Amino acid sequence: MIFSYYPGCTLKTKAKSLDIYGKKSAEELGIFLEELPDWQCCGAVYPMAGDEIATRLSSVRALATARNLNRGLVTLCSACHNVLKRVNEDMKTNEYIRTRVNNYLEDDIQYNGETEVYHYLEMIRNVIGFENLKRKIKYPLKGKKIASYYGCLLLRPGKVMQFDNPENPSIMEDFIRAIGAEPVIYPFRNECCGGYITLENRRLAKEKCNTIVASAIEKGAEAIITACPLCMYNLEVNSTELKLPVYYFTELLAEALGVK
Amino acid sequence: MLVVEKVLAEDILRISGVNTRKCMKCGKCSASCPAFNEMDIHPHQFVSMIERGDIKKLIKSKSIWNCLSCMACVERCPKNVEPAKLIEAVRLAVIRQQGANHLKADKIPALVDERLPQQAIVSAFRKYSK
Numbered sequence: 394m395i396f397s398y399y400p401g402c403t404l405k406t407k408a409k410s411l412d413i414y415g416k417k418s419a420e421e422l423g424i425f426l427e428e429l430p431d432w433q434c435c436g437a438v439y440p441m442a443g444d445e446i447a448t449r450l451s452s453v454r455a456l457a458t459a460r461n462l463n464r465g466l467v468t469l470c471s472a473c474h475n476v477l478k479r480v481n482e483d484m485k486t487n488e489y490i491r492t493r494v495n496n497y498l499e500d501d502i503q504y505n506g507e508t509e510v511y512h513y514l515e516m517i518r519n520v521i522g523f524e525n526l527k528r529k530i531k532y533p534l535k536g537k538k539i540a541s542y543y544g545c546l547l548l549r550p551g552k553v554m555q556f557d558n559p560e561n562p563s564i565m566e567d568f569i570r571a572i573g574a575e576p577v578i579y580p581f582r583n584e585c586c587g588g589y590i591t592l593e594n595r596r597l598a599k600e601k602c603n604t605i606v607a608s609a610i611e612k613g614a615e616a617i618i619t620a621c622p623l624c625m626y627n628l629e630v631n632s633t634e635l636k637l638p639v640y641y642f643t644e645l646l647a648e649a650l651g652v653k
Numbered sequence: 654m655l656v657v658e659k660v661l662a663e664d665i666l667r668i669s670g671v672n673t674r675k676c677m678k679c680g681k682c683s684a685s686c687p688a689f690n691e692m693d694i695h696p697h698q699f700v701s702m703i704e705r706g707d708i709k710k711l712i713k714s715k716s717i718w719n720c721l722s723c724m725a726c727v728e729r730c731p732k733n734v735e736p737a738k739l740i741e742a743v744r745l746a747v748i749r750q751q752g753a754n755h756l757k758a759d760k761i762p763a764l765v766d767e768r769l770p771q772q773a774i775v776s777a778f779r780k781y782s783k
Contacts, residue, residue: 407770437776438722441741442668448779472772549724559728585687585723589776592756592764593718597691622770630768 396516397459397466398426401473402434408470408622414647415469415513421650422521422529426467429458435476438589446493452480453494456510457502465509467516469643471621474512475546475554481506482553512547512556514564514620514642523571531651533573539645540577540614540637541565542605544624545585559583565618568642572649579612581605586627595631602631610635618642655709661746662706669742673704675732682726682736692716696726696736703739708746717744718755722780748783756781 404412419426433451440448456477459466468474483490485506495503511519517526543562551559562583566576584605587598606628609617616638619625628639647653666673682696683689694702694714702711711717720740727735747753756777765774 401772402775403770403772407768434775436779437772438779440779441722441738442745443670444668445745470772472776545721545723545725549728551728585721585725587687588721588723589773589780590688590719590721591769592773592777593781594691597688597719600690601687621772623772623776626768626770626773630766 394423394520395425395427395464396511397429397462397464399429399432399435399455399466399468399473399477401468401470402437403622404470408625408641410644411469411620411622411641414641414643414653417652418643418646418650419513419516421652422517422526424516424520427464429455429466431458435473437472437476439476439479443487443489446490446497449480449483449490449494450497452477453484453498453504454502456481456484456506456508457498457504460504460508461502465511467511467513469513469620471512471544471546471619472623474510478510479553481508481510512620514547514568515556517568518564523567526571530572530649532649534645534649535573537574538577538613538615539569539574540579540609540612540617541569541582542586542609542617542619542624542628542639543583544619544621545583545588546621548583565642568646569618572645574645577609577612577614579608579614581608586624587631588623588627591627591631598627598631599633602627603634606632606637607635609637616640618645658706658708661708661712662703665703665708665739665742665746668745669735669738671700671735671738671742673700673734673739676700676704676734677732679731681729681731682734685725685729687723687725688716688719688721691719696740699736699739699743700734703743708743711743712747716740717747718781720744744780748781754782
């Protein structure tokens with residue numbers, strides 16, 4: 394099975410292990426992730442204002458390219474996923490935005506929100522299935538207590554993202570169980586790490602990350618997994634009081650599948 | 654209300670798409686906000702101040718630079734008011750002015766460390782500059 398794949402800027406640079414192990418693991422699971430030709434940076438944050446048109450174009454070009462290839466589009470980075478999914482929803486449901494965006498585009502890529510956008514974890518859940526993943530695990534991570542960090546971008550706004558229950562998600566815990574480890578539930582798993590605020594007000598990012606990491610430790614976690622390079626940075630660098638190792642979920646997946 | 658303020662208030666309502674009249678003032682947005690302590694004006698106040706056209710204080714507020722766009726207020730609002738969209742619209746009202754960028758490129762080298770992902774710089778520019 395082939396999907397188009399949108400890596401995004403950071404997976405080609407600081408977050409190579411999120412990208413490489415994601416692709417290797419998918420191949421092991423019978424899915425080929427074909428990188429989208431000529432993709433451009435999505436802008437990393439969704440433009441909320443209804444009159445922002447230019448800032449939506451790179452996402453629409455990616456979505457339209459996948460549509461023209463007749464493939465679903467898979468993302469790995471939480472931020473790219475949030476932007477692409479929400480812009481796709483705009484193109485489907487918002488006449489004002491759709492008309493103005495299409496006025497910018499070449500005739501052959503007029504786009505109306507046709508592409509299905511999947512986060513990699515949704516691809517595992519919806520296409521492969523956690524039971525099938527479990528069967529393919531060669532080296533289960535037995536006894537490891539792992540806390541999932543959802544953050545904001547995979548879950549919210551729930552009505553558009555449709556990823557999981559935004560207040561009580563379970564997809565990452567199901568993933569952790571499937572690779573043979575033990576999920577740790579803690580109250581701050583869907584609270585913000587601060588994101589870009591690390592460049593504007595680092596004190597706030599530190600406060601957020603110290604709370605998240607302390608909460609995971611209190612519930613017995615030995616490691617945290619994330620799907621977002623900026624969450625990874627914040628949880629590692631801006632947790633100044635207590636520390637936990639932070640991994641991309643694809644690193645553990647590749648390890649459990651024996652392709653790392 | 655000043656004429657300029659009236660125009661700004663109308664712009665903010667238009668580009669945010671928010672209907673402030675749906676707000677029932679329960680305060681759940683501010684109670685959910687992870688940046689609450691860093692804000693001088695809180696998310697629920699944005700809703701009522703914009704409704705009144707009280708824009709001047711908002712564009713000078715430090716809250717617009719501390720909103721994390723985490724969508725907690727959007728998710729948890731029982732009336733679907735979406736306060737984050739108002740905060741975004743006020744921020745845009747500021748940075749869309751000539752020379753009013755909050756983050757300038759020459760500040761970046763001092764803020765970057767070896768591990769900082771590109772995503773952080775891209776998103777900060779989207780939030781703080783035009």
